[in-house]
Amino acid sequence: MDMLAQIVSKLSPLEIAVCAVVTLFGIYWAAIAFYQLFLSPLRKIPGPWYAAISNFWITTHVLRLQRCRAIDGLLRKYGPIVRVAPNKVIFNDVPTTKLVYGVSAKLDKSEFYSSLKTNGNDHAMTVLNHADHGIRKRGYASHYVQANLNLFESDFQNIVLKMIDMLYSAGQHHGVEVDTLLLFRHMMIDINGVHMFNFDAKSLSAWSDHIFSGDSPNRLSMAISDYPKRGMLIGILPDVLWNALQYIPWTRWQYFYESSNYVGKFVEDRLIENRRLRLANAMSERRSLMDRLLAHKYSDTEPMPDKDVVSECVGHLIAGSDTASLTLSFICWELSRRPDVMLRLQAELDAAMPDSRQIPDLQTLQSLPLLTAVLKEGLRIYTAGPSPLERVAPGADGKTSPMTLLGYEIPPGTIIASQAWTTHRQADTFFCPDLFLPERWMLDAYCEPRPNGGVGIGTRSWSTLSNSQKEKIPKDPKLAHAELSAHLFPFGHGPRVCGGQNLAQMMLRIALATIVRNFDLAPAVGTNEKSMEIKDSFVIFPASLECRLIFTPRLG
Numbered sequence: 001m002d003m004l005a006q007i008v009s010k011l012s013p014l015e016i017a018v019c020a021v022v023t024l025f026g027i028y029w030a031a032i033a034f035y036q037l038f039l040s041p042l043r044k045i046p047g048p049w050y051a052a053i054s055n056f057w058i059t060t061h062v063l064r065l066q067r068c069r070a071i072d073g074l075l076r077k078y079g080p081i082v083r084v085a086p087n088k089v090i091f092n093d094v095p096t097t098k099l100v101y102g103v104s105a106k107l108d109k110s111e112f113y114s115s116l117k118t119n120g121n122d123h124a125m126t127v128l129n130h131a132d133h134g135i136r137k138r139g140y141a142s143h144y145v146q147a148n149l150n151l152f153e154s155d156f157q158n159i160v161l162k163m164i165d166m167l168y169s170a171g172q173h174h175g176v177e178v179d180t181l182l183l184f185r186h187m188m189i190d191i192n193g194v195h196m197f198n199f200d201a202k203s204l205s206a207w208s209d210h211i212f213s214g215d216s217p218n219r220l221s222m223a224i225s226d227y228p229k230r231g232m233l234i235g236i237l238p239d240v241l242w243n244a245l246q247y248i249p250w251t252r253w254q255y256f257y258e259s260s261n262y263v264g265k266f267v268e269d270r271l272i273e274n275r276r277l278r279l280a281n282a283m284s285e286r287r288s289l290m291d292r293l294l295a296h297k298y299s300d301t302e303p304m305p306d307k308d309v310v311s312e313c314v315g316h317l318i319a320g321s322d323t324a325s326l327t328l329s330f331i332c333w334e335l336s337r338r339p340d341v342m343l344r345l346q347a348e349l350d351a352a353m354p355d356s357r358q359i360p361d362l363q364t365l366q367s368l369p370l371l372t373a374v375l376k377e378g379l380r381i382y383t384a385g386p387s388p389l390e391r392v393a394p395g396a397d398g399k400t401s402p403m404t405l406l407g408y409e410i411p412p413g414t415i416i417a418s419q420a421w422t423t424h425r426q427a428d429t430f431f432c433p434d435l436f437l438p439e440r441w442m443l444d445a446y447c448e449p450r451p452n453g454g455v456g457i458g459t460r461s462w463s464t465l466s467n468s469q470k471e472k473i474p475k476d477p478k479l480a481h482a483e484l485s486a487h488l489f490p491f492g493h494g495p496r497v498c499g500g501q502n503l504a505q506m507m508l509r510i511a512l513a514t515i516v517r518n519f520d521l522a523p524a525v526g527t528n529e530k531s532m533e534i535k536d537s538f539v540i541f542p543a544s545l546e547c548r549l550i551f552t553p554r555l556g
């Protein structure tokens, strides 16, 4: 005590104040750490102690753009349920995933989804409560049923063929090098323009005009890509700082800052146009998404307000452009380094698509086994949204009961989630889980019957696997296929499942088939494992932020 008094007597008042603040903060923090480790109802859930006592661990991995990978590491180490932050639990178990995200659980989304709001307003993907979300979903769901999307099929085919023609004319003899992330995003903007607004966004034309002259991509495409990143940044930064950032006098930054207004204005213009053409649109069998939403009613007397129509459309435009573009780019990159798969796929498509400019209908494309396997494998490793889909554990409202997850009681309000990143890489389900192996989805074709029953591994395929890897191939193709499918959640699950999954699947199929039928693909200089390493910030992207591939026209 005397020693303490002596030390204090030597300090200035300012130094004493600083010491007092530091000490108080230390005591406060130690109390919280003590609570989290020894008293919190979540203390029994395994996980590293440092993640349990502060958000620091998870935040560093969010900032390093490696959240999925880091959480995956914890799940491998600690088992199927792990505490990754004081109030956050991630699990990896298929039945539990179905329970948490299923129809009967009716769990709300976490506050994280507020960062995805469009023009400050909610839409289906954000934090609307279960009942309000249901009303919203009734407005758009019928638009994305396959029968309705089929009405747009020929337009979609024409947009893909336009892209093919651009690649042909740019690389007639030696092929052309392009960043597919940009190219496919422009394609998806044109696709979304057609089905959402009956509008030709001319995004591909802008791409071809600007890109080959070395210019930056067009403003709409930039804004659509910037929009979600801007939302994340707003979620992290204090309001004062974000508001101050608007004064940075750098054009590219200004575009980023203004991206929400730009996309909002684009959609509002479509709304004005739509009002002008309302009568003509109402007569059309092929109604746009916007048309449907304008006709949608929240109740008998309450139409869906214009501001909600705009935010809903903006939400779909954002959700439906970069996502499909990313997955398609990663698949093309894999094909560019797997010539064996590429050659087999080209053979399948040559037979199904004798005229390289005549795209078969969707049903025909869906019947192609290798194309289907490549898409499934692409959606397994490269789903655009493999991140934890956060939900709030029930019980806080007093009407619902608290939940038990894998034997642990979860206090109301805890954030719970599973992530497709881990489910899709479970080694006991997906042998050699980190390898892109479309063959795993068609084992019947890649295994040969044994004379004494059962199947053995064919010698003509699996060229990329070592003998020890081949040992891991499941012995019963039928069982294996069912098991793989049960573990595939690229679009989420339950009532909040991806609204546009039919469209995404359709476009991936049409675009990939047409590209592979018409071009050979090769990685450009600098496109390699390092540049294509997956980073994540809710959606994934390659480390280099681009995917440069060379498209060389095939003969015939």
Ligand code: HEM
Pocket: 124, 125, 126, 137, 192, 315, 316, 317, 319, 320, 321, 323, 324, 327, 383, 384, 385, 389, 390, 490, 491, 492, 493, 495, 496, 497, 498, 499, 500, 501, 503, 504
């Ligand atoms: C490969 C492409 C795509 C992937 C991997 C993907 C993935 C997802 C995922 C995982 C969710 C669920 C989020 C959650 O539960 O928290 C979601 C929601 C959603 N997605 Fe997609 N998506 C894709 C393409 C599209 C497209 C093309 C559209 C529409 C044009 C779209 C529209 C939506 C909408 C509206 C929601 C919110 C659904 C709701 O809660 O009602 N997505 N998407």
